[in-house]
Amino acid sequence: MQLIKNAKVLIAGKLVQRDVLIAGQKIAQVAENITSAEAEVFEANGAFLTNGLVDVHVHFREPGFEYKETIATGSAAAARGGFTTVVAMPNLNPVPDNATRVTSQVALNEANGVVHVAQYGAISAGLTEQTISDIAGMSAAGAVAFSNDGKGVQTADTMLQAMQAAARVNKPLVAHLEDDSLLHGGVMNAGDTAQSLGLPGITGLAESAQLARDLVIAQATGVHYHVAHISTKTSVNLVRIAKSQGVRVTAEVSPHHLLLADTDIKGDNALFKMNPPLRSEEDRQAVLAGLLDGTIDMVATDHAPHGTDEKAQSFMSAPFGITGIETSFQLLYTHLVKSGVMTLETLIQRMLDAPVAAFGLQAPTQIAAGQTADLVLFDLAARDTIAEADFKSLGKNTPFVGWSVYGRTVATWVDGDIVYQP
Numbered sequence: 009m010q011l012i013k014n015a016k017v018l019i020a021g022k023l024v025q026r027d028v029l030i031a032g033q034k035i036a037q038v039a040e041n042i043t044s045a046e047a048e049v050f051e052a053n054g055a056f057l058t059n060g061l062v063d064v065h066v067h068f069r070e071p072g073f074e075y076k077e078t079i080a081t082g083s084a085a086a087a088r089g090g091f092t093t094v095v096a097m098p099n100l101n102p103v104p105d106n107a108t109r110v111t112s113q114v115a116l117n118e119a120n121g122v123v124h125v126a127q128y129g130a131i132s133a134g135l136t137e138q139t140i141s142d143i144a145g146m147s148a149a150g151a152v153a154f155s156n157d158g159k160g161v162q163t164a165d166t167m168l169q170a171m172q173a174a175a176r177v178n179k180p181l182v183a184h185l186e187d188d189s190l191l192h193g194g195v196m197n198a199g200d201t202a203q204s205l206g207l208p209g210i211t212g213l214a215e216s217a218q219l220a221r222d223l224v225i226a227q228a229t230g231v232h233y234h235v236a237h238i239s240t241k242t243s244v245n246l247v248r249i250a251k252s253q254g255v256r257v258t259a260e261v262s263p264h265h266l267l268l269a270d271t272d273i274k275g276d277n278a279l280f281k282m283n284p285p286l287r288s289e290e291d292r293q294a295v296l297a298g299l300l301d302g303t304i305d306m307v308a309t310d311h312a313p314h315g316t317d318e319k320a321q322s323f324m325s326a327p328f329g330i331t332g333i334e335t336s337f338q339l340l341y342t343h344l345v346k347s348g349v350m351t352l353e354t355l356i357q358r359m360l361d362a363p364v365a366a367f368g369l370q371a372p373t374q375i376a377a378g379q380t381a382d383l384v385l386f387d388l389a390a391r392d393t394i395a396e397a398d399f400k401s402l403g404k405n406t407p408f409v410g411w412s413v414y415g416r417t418v419a420t421w422v423d424g425d426i427v428y429q430p
C-alpha cells in the first residue's frame with residue numbers, strides 16, 4: 009500500500025487538500041487525513057494530484073524507426089509528461105493495416121509500454137491505398153480508432169467507405185487533413201514568413217477543403233469523425249458550424265499550434281517544421297478561442313520524434329514533426345493557466361476528460377475509491393528550463409528547448425506503480 013499525503017486535488021474547480029491511499033492497482037480511500045501503519049508514505053507537499061493525462065495522438069515509431077523512438081522510450085517520455093494513457097498512430101513499418109498486424113502491435117505496446125498504449129489501425133493498406141482495410145477485423149483485434157495519419161485520405165469515396173466501416177464498429181475515424189493536389193511541395197505555412205525565407209508555402213486550403221468534404225460525409229454516415237491537429241481559423245469555423253448542425257465531430261489541437269505562429273520562425277530552422285505547419289497569428293488565436301469555447305474538444309500533442317541529424321537539415325529536406333509529450337503540460341499550464349487565459353480545471357478537462365469521453369478509453373477521470381490508480385503529481389510552483397538532456401524521448405526535436413516553464417512532474421503512477429520520478 010502507498011499513501012500520498014498532502015496532495016491538492018481539483019474539486020468543483022478548487023484545489024483542495026487530500027490524502028490518497030493506494031492498494032494494489034486501485035485507489036482504496038480518499039480523505040482529508042488518512043493514517044496507515046502499513047502504507048509507504050509519499051509526501052506530496054501540496055503538489056497538484058490528478059488522474060494521469062491522456063493523449064490521443066502520439067508517434068512511437070516501433071516497429072520500423074526505432075532510432076527515432078521506441079515504445080519503451082516514448083512511453084517513458086509520456087510518463088514524464090504526466091500522461092498515463094496514449095493512443096499511438098499507425099505510420100510504422102509494417103503499418104498495422106490488418107487484424108494480424110494490429111494484434112501483434114497491441115501485444116508489443118502492452119509488453120513495452122510503461123503507460124497504457126492504445127493503438128490506431130490504418131484506414132487503408134500502407135496508409136496510401138484507396139481501398140479501405142478490414143476495419144471490423146482491426147477493431148476486434150483491439151484498435152481503438154482508425155487513421156492514416158501522416159497522409160490525407162485523397163478520395164471522397166475512400167473516406168465514405170472508411171466512415172461507414174468505422175460507424176459500424178462505433179469507433180472514431182481520425183483525419184489527417186491534407187489534400188495532395190493543393191500542396192505544391194510546400195514546407196511551411198504560405199505567408200509572409202515563407203516569402204521572406206524563400207520557402208514554398210502550404211495554404212490553409214490543403215486542410216480546410218478536405219475538412220469541408222469530410223464533414224458532409226460524416227453527417228451522411230453518422231460516424232464519430234475526429235479532426236487531428238486542427239490548425240486554421242477556417243477549419244475551426246467549419247467544425248463550429250458542423251457541431252451546430254448536429255454532426256458527430258470532435259477536434260484536437262496541438263500545444264505548438266496554440267503557442268506558436270509562423271512569425272516565430274526566424275530562419276531556416278527545421279525544428280519549426282511540422283505538419284500541419286505553424287499558421288498565422290490570426291489562426292493561432294482562432295484555435296485558442298476554439299479550445300476555450302469547446303469547439304475544439306481536446307489537446308493532443310502529435311508527439312513526432314525524429315533523429316537529430318534528420319532535423320538538423322534544412323527546412324526543404326528535414327522531415328515534418330516535433331516532439332511534445334514531455335513538455336505539453338508544463339507549456340500549457342505556464343502559458344495558458346498561469347497567465348490567466350484558462351483555468352486549471354479547463355486545461356485538465358481538455359487533456360483528460362475530453363479525450364477519454366470522445367474515444368471511449370478505459371482511463372480513470374476521477375480520484376475516488378475503487379478507481380484505477382493512474383495518477384500524476386505536478387508541482388505547479390516548481391520552475392524549470394526545458395532542456396534536451398532531461399528528455400526520456402529519443403527525439404530532441406522541439407523548438408521549446410530553453411523555454412521557462414512551471415508544473416514539474418513529481419511522480420507518475422500507472423496501475424498503482426510509480427513509473428516516473430525525477
Ligand SMILES: NC(=O)N[C@@H](CC(=O)O)C(=O)O
Pocket residue numbers: 067099157158159184281282283284310312313328329330
Ligand atoms: N505531424 C508531423 O509533422 N509528423 C508526423 C505525421 C503527422 O502527424 O502527420 C510524423 O509521423 O512525423
Ligand SMILES: [Zn+2]
Pocket residue numbers: 157158159184185236237283284
Ligand atoms: Zn498528421
Ligand SMILES: [Zn+2]
Pocket residue numbers: 065066067097157158310312
Ligand atoms: Zn501525427
